[in-house]
Amino acid sequence: MxxxxxxxxxxxxxxxxxxxxxxxxxxxxxxxxxxxxxxxxxxxxxxxxxxxxxxxxxxxxxxxxxxxxxxxxxxxxxxxxxxxxxxxxxxxxxxxxxxxxxxxxxxxxxxxxxxxxxxxxxxxxxxxxxxxxxxxxxxxxxxxxxxxxxxxxxxxxxxxxxxxxxxxxxxxxxxxxxxxxxxxxxxxxxxxxxxxxxxxxxxxxxxxxxxxKRPWQMEFTIRGVAGHGSSMQGMDTAAVKLRRLLDVIMEFREDQMKISDSLEKDDGSFTSVNVNIVQGGIATNIVPSEFRLVVDMRLAITAKASDMDEMISSWIMATGANTTVKFIRKVEExxxxxxxxxxxxxxxxxxxxxxxxxxxxxxxxxxxxxxxxxxxxxxxxxxxxxxxxxxxxxxxxxxxxxxxxxxxxxxxxxxxxxxxxxxxx
Structure with missing residues (x-):
């Protein structure tokens, strides 16, 4: 018909x-x-x-x-x-x-x-x-x-x-x-x-x-050692951990962009991911103890929710201790x-x-x-x-x-x- x-x-x-x-x-x-x-x-x-x-x-x-x-x-x-x-x-x-x-x-x-x-x-x-x-x-x-x-x-x-x-x-x-x-x-x-x-x-x-697409919107909280703005607190500051988190997110994003660039009008074959909010710091001369990062993902049709959960857990591990995630929105089906x-x-x-x-x-x-x-x-x-x-x-x-x-x-x-x-x- x-x-x-x-x-x-x-x-x-x-x-x-x-x-x-x-x-x-x-x-x-x-x-x-x-x-x-x-x-x-x-x-x-x-x-x-x-x-x-x-x-x-x-x-x-x-x-x-x-x-x-x-x-x-x-x-x-x-x-x-x-x-x-x-x-x-x-x-x-x-x-x-x-x-x-x-x-x-x-x-x-x-x-x-x-x-x-x-x-x-x-x-x-x-x-x-x-x-x-x-x-x-x-x-x-x-x-x-x-x-x-x-x-x-x-x-x-x-x-x-x-x-x-x-x-x-x-x-x-x-x-x-x-x-x-x-x-x-x-x-x-x-x-x-x-x-x-x-x-x-x-x-x-x-x-x-x-x-x-299924929306997964997440709020990451990254905590680290604070101190005076003139001090060097080593690799355990919130800013250093923030960079680690951004690195693993952007690596995944680049992989998805390659899939996207190879397709024509097939938005379902890749997961979009964007960092939409970064907040932290209280003064110009204080090393911040915390950063907040909001990430917006829209899952590919073939993406399994369990696999995505495992990937996000790996991001947290790569970032370091005292990093947590809260879902603002998580649609699995x-x-x-x-x-x-x-x-x-x-x-x-x-x-x-x-x-x-x-x-x-x-x-x-x-x-x-x-x-x-x-x-x-x-x-x-x-x-x-x-x-x-x-x-x-x-x-x-x-x-x-x-x-x-x-x-x-x-x-x-x-x-x-x-x-x-x-x-x-």
Missing amino acids: ANIIMLMCFVILLATLEHTLAGAIDTTKPYSENPTVQKFQEYLQIDTSRPENIEQAVEFWRREAEALGLPFAVYSPGGRPVVVMTYEGANSSLPSIMLNSHMDVVEAVPEDWIYPPFSAYMDDEGKIYGRGAQDDKDISIEYIEAIRTLKENNITLQRTIHMTLMPDEETGGFDGMVPFARSEDFKRLNVGFALDEGLPTTDDTLIVTNVD SPATAVDDSNPYWVALQEAACEMNMTLSAILCPATSDMVQLRLLGIPALGFSPKPRTTNRVHGVNEYLSATTLMNGVDVYVRLLKKLGNLPL
Whole structure:
């Protein structure tokens, strides 16, 4: 069946020779006057890199739900707000569709940006700059605007759609998706399939991620002999031990880079490793007694957790006595969602893509999303964001999304929801 669908898509693509995404933005109305664009800018202007501002985002979504007459709920299984908005389907017995995204974003250094990162500035080309423009406030707006389109056109789907917004995906989901997925409130949603954030592409191909790498984030504490800044304490200082630890980590990193450099678009075959935080020292004239090192690894698909544990133990031994490690995040399993004819949701996604002359490519997600928690429960989940011809600036400086891409994304989700929401059991 998949081959037939691909053939149909190819024939349609050759016949039409149209733009990859249907439903281009209405060029008769300036971007600045477009309500969807304005809503996106308003959402970007909420600095949700600060946990205390998440409540502002919750109120933003409360207003959107009230405007559309959607049931709105806030759950706090981990102490932080999880938002659920519901577009009720005609047949509540059918498993629902979950549209997930997260309200939080990573921090941004204003001095590094050409425009303030929480200004949502739009340039003359229609590019909207802001932290979260690609990761992933864009799909939240596209979700709600797609639901608005369906509602305004009196289209009732067979399946219920739940739009969910998490408070802390960027820091591991420990107060959001992790406890929520285990809660009775989540079970009552009767989720059969979920869509979540995806990745931008520089061409017209749209990426679908069906499995995430396993995150291992570790905090090493290295202790050694302290003393006056003018003294030479030998080989037992924290700084000397820190160097030993960095040496063994970088040796492993170089080996993984060689694997990475020998591959083409196969992020699952190597383990990424980066030293992201180094802290220590209390004064310019005191030899520090302690250093703290935070390391972020994303495990290769074939890596065994037991082997990785042994390697980390060997790092500690090489560093020396009084070195300890604490795991900030350690996911040992990350199941994959099928992307073949055995998965009716994937088939529906491909059919919708075909109708819109889009080409899909299923790959591994090199990072980690909230979908790991759903896949561990056996719920099929795919990462998907319609961001073609977009330079990837996720977590980078000058993150942006064009207004055209945003509006096209709404059209994409309208078509997808019609397919997924009417999929029979």
